[in-house]
Amino acid sequence: MTRCVVVTGAAGLIGQYVVRSATRWAPGWEVRSLSRADLDLTNQGAVEQVWQALNPSAVIHCAALSRTKDCERDPHLARRINVEATTHLACCSAGIPFVFLSSGEVFDGQAGWYRETDDPNPVNVYGQTKLEAEQRVLQNPRHTVVRIVLTAGTSLNGDRSFVEDMSRAATSGKAMTLYGDEFRCPLPAGVIARAVWELVNREASGLYHLGGRDRLSRWEIGQALLAWYPELQGHLIEGASTDHTGAPRPPDLSLNCEKIQALLSFPIPGFREWLQDRMQQEGDLWDYESTLA
Numbered sequence: 001m002t003r004c005v006v007v008t009g010a011a012g013l014i015g016q017y018v019v020r021s022a023t024r025w026a027p028g029w030e031v032r033s034l035s036r037a038d039l040d041l042t043n044q045g046a047v048e049q050v051w052q053a054l055n056p057s058a059v060i061h062c063a064a065l066s067r068t069k070d071c072e073r074d075p076h077l078a079r080r081i082n083v084e085a086t087t088h089l090a091c092c093s094a095g096i097p098f099v100f101l102s103s104g105e106v107f108d109g110q111a112g113w114y115r116e117t118d119d120p121n122p123v124n125v126y127g128q129t130k131l132e133a134e135q136r137v138l139q140n141p142r143h144t145v146v147r148i149v150l151t152a153g154t155s156l157n158g159d160r161s162f163v164e165d166m167s168r169a170a171t172s173g174k175a176m177t178l179y180g181d182e183f184r185c186p187l188p189a190g191v192i193a194r195a196v197w198e199l200v201n202r203e204a205s206g207l208y209h210l211g212g213r214d215r216l217s218r219w220e221i222g223q224a225l226l227a228w229y230p231e232l233q234g235h236l237i238e239g240a241s242t243d244h245t246g247a248p249r250p251p252d253l254s255l256n257c258e259k260i261q262a263l264l265s266f267p268i269p270g271f272r273e274w275l276q277d278r279m280q281q282e283g284d285l286w287d288y289e290s291t292l293a
């Protein structure tokens with residue numbers, strides 16, 4: 001019998017990849033994708049009705065107020081979506097696997113190469129809301145939290161990923177300052193989608209870190225993208241995080257991913273190596289099929 005899996009945030013960057021890649025990585029599931037247009041997740045009564053009607057066997061929760069700036073601007077809204085809606089969805093999904101996408105931003109970024117056992121210490125509203133939601137979700141031993149970091153890919157409207165943001169800014173003639181001392185471990189959204197489906201298929205519960213194998217500075221990430229995005233040429237400036245104004249940003253969010261790697265059927269790629277490999281292959285750079293390093 002086909003089981004139904006609900007994917008929230010289905011119009012978002014990662015939700016889109018999760019939905020599109022289901023035929024490849026999760027053929028046994030019937031996917032019911034929910035975007036904000038289908039259901040406002042802060043409307044608890046409406047959520048309960050939809051859950052009753054769909055009677056899902058698993059949930060992948062990708063919806064969020066996901067931009068640090070938006071959370072800082074409206075902490076109340078950030079709490080409603082990231083904490084309260086997530087907690088309510090987890091309650092509605094108490095008897096089934098529930099995968100919640102969280103963020104490396106739960107850490108202060110002082111150390112880097114974080115393990116799941118390391119103490120979180122968020123420095124901004126986004127990180128605080130994600131941490132609080134994680135703690136609520138993990139009260140259920142069947143549920144799963146996956147912490148990810150900078151995610152590359154393309155979206156329907158071309159306005160979701162950092163790569164799209166950079167390309168758009170360069171095309172409109174803007175220069176971008178990329179910090180040489182701020183480190184992330186980026187991954188393509190297609191790789192994240194595949195890993196999430198593997199966790200769902202295995203009913204793997206608990207907390208997992210999922211980042212690329214390379215720890216790269218923002219500046220190095222920009223340099224790695226030049227071959228694919230020639231419009232960036234001449235628009236990237238190397239800067240230092242000491243010049244940063246605005247919401248605090250953790251300096252180093254590299255993640256130790258040994259725990260999830262031990263479960264996955266494929267090696268988690270490094271971002272630079274993944275981009276180089278893609279040069280040899282045909283097809284779209286960010287296609288969800290292209291997840292093998």
Ligand SMILES: NC(=O)c1ccc[n+]([C@@H]2O[C@H](COP(=O)([O-])OP(=O)(O)OC[C@H]3O[C@@H](n4cnc5c(N)ncnc54)[C@H](OP(=O)(O)O)[C@@H]3O)[C@@H](O)[C@H]2O)c1
Binds near residue numbers: 010
């Ligand atoms: N992308 C990254 O680099 C990254 C890094 C770390 C963690 N994450 C986490 O991974 C998850 C997916 O990220 P993403 O990049 O795919 O985010 P995204 O592109 O911003 O997608 C999130 C989706 O959630 C929807 N949403 C927001 N509020 C909602 C509500 N009240 N009801 C229903 N839907 C609502 C948004 O709808 P609208 O389009 O209408 O706003 C959007 O389509 C999020 O939990 C995010 O925090 C992402």
